[in-house]
Amino acid sequence: MKSTLLTLTLLGTLLTPALHAAPFTPEQESRIKELIRETLVANPKILDEVADAWEKQNAADQASQLGNFIKGNQDVLFNSATSPRLGAKNPKLTLVSFTDYNCPFCKQFDPHLARLLKAYPNDIGLVIKLLPFKGQTSAKAAQYSLTLWQQDPARFLALHDKLMSKQGMLTEADINKALAATGNTALKPEARATEELRNSLRIGTLLGVQGTPATLIGNQLVSGAIPYEELEQIVKAELARKG
Known part of the structure; x- marks a missing residue:
């Protein structure tokens, strides 16, 4: 489930056009999806690395929020x-x-x-x-x-x-x-x-x-x-x- 969510997140990031850039054509979107699938099949550990990075960032964000709350409620x-x-x-x-x-x-x-x-x-x-x-x-x-x-x-x-x-x-x-x-x-x-x-x-x-x-x-x-x-x-x- 975690891998699926991360894949969708990655897809969403890649498929979102940059600000002021022209949108991708259907053919370009299809090719991007193929590239992602091929990359993940060839390098399955990527998902684990992304998951670890996401978890660390999430933990850091939570710690920062907790620290700010504590500081404001001394x-x-x-x-x-x-x-x-x-x-x-x-x-x-x-x-x-x-x-x-x-x-x-x-x-x-x-x-x-x-x-x-x-x-x-x-x-x-x-x-x-x-x-x-x-x-x-x-x-x-x-x-x-x-x-x-x-x-x-x-x-x-x-x-x-x-x-x-x-x-x-x-x-x-x-x-x-x-x-x-x-x-x-x-x-x-x-x-x-x-x-x-x-x-x-x-x-x-x-x-x-x-x-x-x-x-x-x-x-x-x-x-x-x-x-x-x-x-x-x-x-x-x-x-x-x-x-």
Whole structure:
């Protein structure tokens, strides 16, 4: 299918007359098609080379678009006071984690992020954007943790870890137990937490996040619970790029 599309694209390019030039005659068009067919039959690797070049150019275009979007949305991505922030105070590199308390892969991946912050205490910062994709308890847990962040940031991490470490889907009872275990039984969700969730969903959608976990590292959006070693390699490369 890819080869067919590329052939059609090539044909279309060749069959389009240059600006101000006379159009091809039917005989010329027929001969061009024959030449293309003969060339491809004699050199079938051409299609692979064209496909590779197209894929590289497409990837470069997407990276450029992502970079421009990130540059135009620095404040909401990296500097929002209502988004939890962990790690170095003046980091060389700030990651943005799109995550969900009911996502099993997020529960697997969250310890990798914690390990990374410990390994690079002066270099790495982490902004957490909660995306409650998986049910009402996901949203409720997020509202509690975000409210706590906005009221008392120093106490956020204990509740966050408690909610994230609970295996399986959270129940109302699980959330209440987490609140009790971290001394937050009197905590009441605030409207600012709901607004933060809306903003996270909006920026995540515009950024192209299609599921959790997703981690923004430099100008690269990394999807899924990748192994720690792979995560660290990406981070090291980005730190080296920043110098």
